[in-house]
Every structure is written in C-alpha cells, then in structure tokens.
Amino acid sequence: MERREFIVAQLSFRNAVRDALAQEMRRDERVIVLGEDVAIGGVFKTTAGLLDEFGSRRVWDTPICEQAIAGAAMGAAIAGLRPIAEIMFSDFYATCWDQVVNEIAKTRYMTGGQVTIPLVLRGANGFGSLGFGSQHGQACENWVMTVPGLKIVSPATPAEMKGLLAAAIQDPDPVLVFEHKALYGAVEEVPDGDLVIPLGRARTVRPGRDVTLVGLSITVRTCEEAAERLDAQGISAEVIDLRTLVPLDAQAVLESVARTHRLVIAEENPGQLGWGASLSSIVVEEAFGELAGPPVRVSGGNIPYPVASVLEAEVAVTPDRVVRAVQQVLGISAPTATAVPQPAAIN
Amino acid sequence: MTQETVATRRFVEGEGLNVELFQRLVFTRRFLEKVDTLYRQGRVRGPAHLGLGQEAIAVGVGSLLRPGDRSIGTYRGHAHALARGASPESMLRELLGREGGICAGKGGSMHITSVEHGYYGSYAIVGAHLTIANGLAWADQIQRNDAVTVCFFGDGTVNIGAFHEAVTLAAVWKLPVVFVCENNQYMEYTPISAMIPTARPAADKAAAYGMTSIVVDGNDLTEVRRVIGAAIEDARCGRGPALVEADTYRLKGHSAADAGKYRPAEEVERWRARDPLLVYREQLIAAELLDDSAADQMWTDARDELNALTEVVLKAPPPDASGAWTDLWSDGSSSWRN
C-alpha cells in the first residue's frame, strides 16, 4: 500500500542521497567521497554522476578494504577535509568496527579535544523484507548506539534523506547515516533547492490522543499504516519519526507521552538491546507518572534474518504487529495477540 | 630543478653528523628512564610502554620532518612525540595524572598526542593507525600540500589485517606516506621470528605491494636519516609510499611492568653493545665533534632538567573532575540527548 507522501514522483530516496552529496560538494570543496565502486555510481546508484561533476580528486574508488576506508576518512577529516565514506551494506561495519568504535569515536576525547573528526559513514541498511538474508539485511543502528562519540541518522523519507544527510555532512563530528535499502525506490515531492534538516529533532508525523507510536527509518511508515488502521477502530495514534538516535530528541517523545499516556515503539533491529530499549527506559525513568501502562516494543526477532518470504514475514515488523501492540497497551487485545510472535521471546 | 635533484639535495642536507641530535637522543633516553622510575614508584597511571633502545628511529625521523609534515605512532610513542617537539612537561603531567596533561588526562601514556607539533597521536589498537596515516597523507595529496606522513609501528603489527589494508590502499592511491616498522624483535613476549613465515616481518612483504624492500639499521641514527630520509623525499616528490623496516631492540620489557625475563641474556648483551646512543656517540667522537666530557655533561644536564621538571609536576594538582565530561563532541560537550 503506497502512502500519500510517496505518490508524487519527484525525488526518490536513492536520488536524495546523490542530491545531498552533490549539494554539499558544490557548497564546500573540502567534501570528498570514497568507497567501493562509487565512481561508477555505487551498487545502489547513490553516487551516480558525482565523478562527472566533481572529478577524480573528489570521488575516489577504493579496494575492498573497509578498515582502510574508514581509517582514510578519519585521517582526512583530522587533516581538514570532509570525507564521506560509503560502507556498501551496514552489515560490513563489523569489518571496520575497530576504526569506527576505537578510533573515530574516541580520538577526539582521548586527545583532550586536539582533533576534530567531521566525517560521514553512509550506506545501505535494514531488512525490509527484500530477501537479502542474514549478512546483508540487518538493521545496525543499535550497534552504533552503544558507543559514545558517534551520531546516528536514519531517515524515513526522501526529503529527510536529503536534508539529514546534508546536515550530517555539515556536522563537525562523526555521523553514521543509515539508508534503508527498501526505501531507495520511495518517491515524494521535495521542494527544489538546498535542503538541510537539523540533527536531533524528531518529526511528529501525525498528531493523536490515545497512544504514541515511535518509529525510525522504515518503521515510521509501519507506524503510519498502523495509525490509519487504528483510526478506523476509533483509536487516535500519534506517530513520531525519531530521525536521529544520537542526538536523541527524547523530549519530543516525553512530551507526546505526557499527552497520550501510552507508548509503542517499532524498531527493525533485534529487540535484545535495541534502541527502543533505551528509549523505553528513558520514558519509564523520567515519565513513569504519565504512563497508564508499560511501554511495548515491537522489534525484529532475536535471530539472524531469514530469506524465504514466509520466514521473513514471520519476523518482520508489520503494521499488524504494531496494531496488536497498541491493543495490548490499551488493554483491548485478544488474549493470544502479542507484540512479538516468536516463542516466549518478548523484546 | 628536477624532482630528482631536489630529493638528492635534501638527502645530503639530512646526512651530516650533528651534536644536537645526540643531545636529543640523550634527553629522550633520560625521559624514558624517568618514566620507568616513576612507574616503579607507582606514580604513573596505567601501563607505560617505553621505547628504550629504539630512540634513534624516533629522533632520526623527527629530524627529517618539516613543520607541516605529520607523524603518528603507537602506545610506545613517547619518543615520537618528543621528536616532533611536544612538551616534556605536558607529557609528564599526562603520565602522572596532573592538571595540564597533554591530553587533558584523557589519554595517558598510551595516547600521547601533540597535534600542534604534527604528532597525530599514539594508538593502542595494533595496526589501526596505519589506516589513519593514509587519511592524513591523502588530505595532503588532495590539497597538493608539500607534506609527508610517517607512520611508526611494530614488527608484530604486520600480522593484523589493518596492516595489509592500509599498505594496499597507500600503494594503490600512491599516497605520500612512509610506513616505518620498528622491528624490536618481539611482539609483546614472543619473538617475532616465531610468528612470521619469512625472515623479515615488513621488508619481505614489500614486493607484494609493489614496493622496494628497505631495511635499515635502526640503532644507527646516521643510517636512519640516510635511508628513511630518502624514502621521505621520494614520498614528498610524489613517487609514492614506502615500507621501511628498521632493525632495533627493546632494551627493557614490553611495558614498564614487564621484566623481559623471556629474553636470552646473551641476546640482550649483544644489543646493549649496539645501543643507539653508543653508536652515535662514537661516530661524533671519531669525527671530533664531541668529546667524553661534553657527552657526560649532556647526560647530567638532561637528568637535572627532568628531575626539576618532575618535581614541579608532582606538586601540581590533579585535573578538575568536570573534565571527564568534556571533549566528546566538537562543541565541547558529551551530551547525546535532550
């Protein structure tokens, strides 16, 4: 089911990546791009045309060497450039995790602020029922969220993709941008011209009274679809798109919960230490008195992702599961309906 | 002037014997010995990895680099920071956990950094900083800066994946970077010979990266300057990166906590006779640029200077506790949410 915002074919999520890169490369000649196959446009065509416009001093193909890619980006950032490194699939962060976690995240702090590291690491992320399987289909934002010193952006729409990526490039600190691969084809009308959306500000996608639904990236759409179905049942759901996990706009969620008194969080990553757990604990610790019941998280299963459609469907975060979670927090769920389908594995 | 002659001229300039370099060797040796002593007194926070016996590499390369050139190293990095001009007092403040530490108390012995002097840091994950060195050099290449990056690392480092990725990328992109392997014969407590499939950890791998195999006597400052000087000038002139293996020896343990008992006494004695300070002193004396009394005076002066410095630093207060919460983000804060 297509959403209203996506039916006007103006800017695709994929082209929003390219537009943001081009926008910032035009604005600031220190901005450079590196990664595997980026000169020819990249496997997801997100860097198409950059070589033609900006030339080989600004667009650099690399060998398959994620550690060297992340390290080169870091060194160049310290030396005053603004590198944007493509890590083709976010699953591959595991191969350069040392550079990301031990070097990029920590070096400013452990040198007492002697260096500044304005870089962006970006690439395809997420499950999204595309059959990519266990090693190309993870939602990895929550890996990064355990590490102080890294900002995390995960846009939900083409406009957000363009504006948030631009802000990430302008940001003076390291930012990891997660591009949901199932959204690359999504299109929406985006105003012409430069677009920058500040990091750390959630978006209220639709207002509501009875329950707050919080999503990120593809699960924002999941929440919107759930909200429409709940509407038909006379339940008014507010939908919040977090946009960034660090900085986290916790206030937006706390304020919403203060009005609705109920919270459902939809996250695509496995529930075991998902970002939703962090958000849920903030709400419980800081707004316990506002809650009419415990927050419920709808998350991807605590398993590596399967491929066959019936197995994918079994673990996918769907509007259906969000609707059932809402019914649960409102105390109107059927006894067998739970937010998480797998045996005894809540969260 | 052709690139060739530029390189040749600089190379000759860097070759001569120089009493000031001996003084730097002496000061560096005294500094490391002082840290060793302070460690034994329980005054140094955390582990301290000393490059005692390896000073000629840091001092020699430091003397070849110009302002604007960059260097980067490992947890065994005190000599490399001093060699670029980092303040010994700020370093001692860092090591002893006092206010005014070179990394504001957040780095300690393993992360001594002095960006203002072109020393881009000491990294304690084996191999990681080779990839960062590439980025520093890449920025200079893109901006057409006439600058070189030198990256120091140990013999044990050639076995970790980051080494291979970094040297590959440097070669493919022809970066102005010189990788200097300080082959001190040990990776922690194990002789490197037991952990490499060929005789030489770095030099034997050079061909695989399309590089010349370069070995230098790392305990001979003159040789260090001659051989690494040529590699630096090649990189500066756009002839691409180099991988240099400098033979040397760690006169003490892996860190100040390690007595190094696993090393055969005969081996230690053999290398003691090749102490880089003895080697350079003899060269200077033979050239009549130094005599015994002047050399001895340098030892005394360096000791006195460091004793005085240590006294001042030990009297300094610790850093303000609130500093724990600064310097994560470039706005100075550490807050991640509103």
Ligand SMILES: Cc1ncc(C[n+]2csc(CCOP(=O)(O)OP(=O)(O)O)c2C)c(N)n1
């Ligand atoms: C990735 C990683 N593995 C292991 C260690 C523990 N460790 C610290 S130093 C060291 C030995 C390194 O030997 P070498 O590269 O020869 O350097 P040296 O200490 O001799 O200067 C090891 C194994 C580490 N710091 N990082």
Ligand SMILES: [Mg+2]
């Ligand atoms: Mg070694």
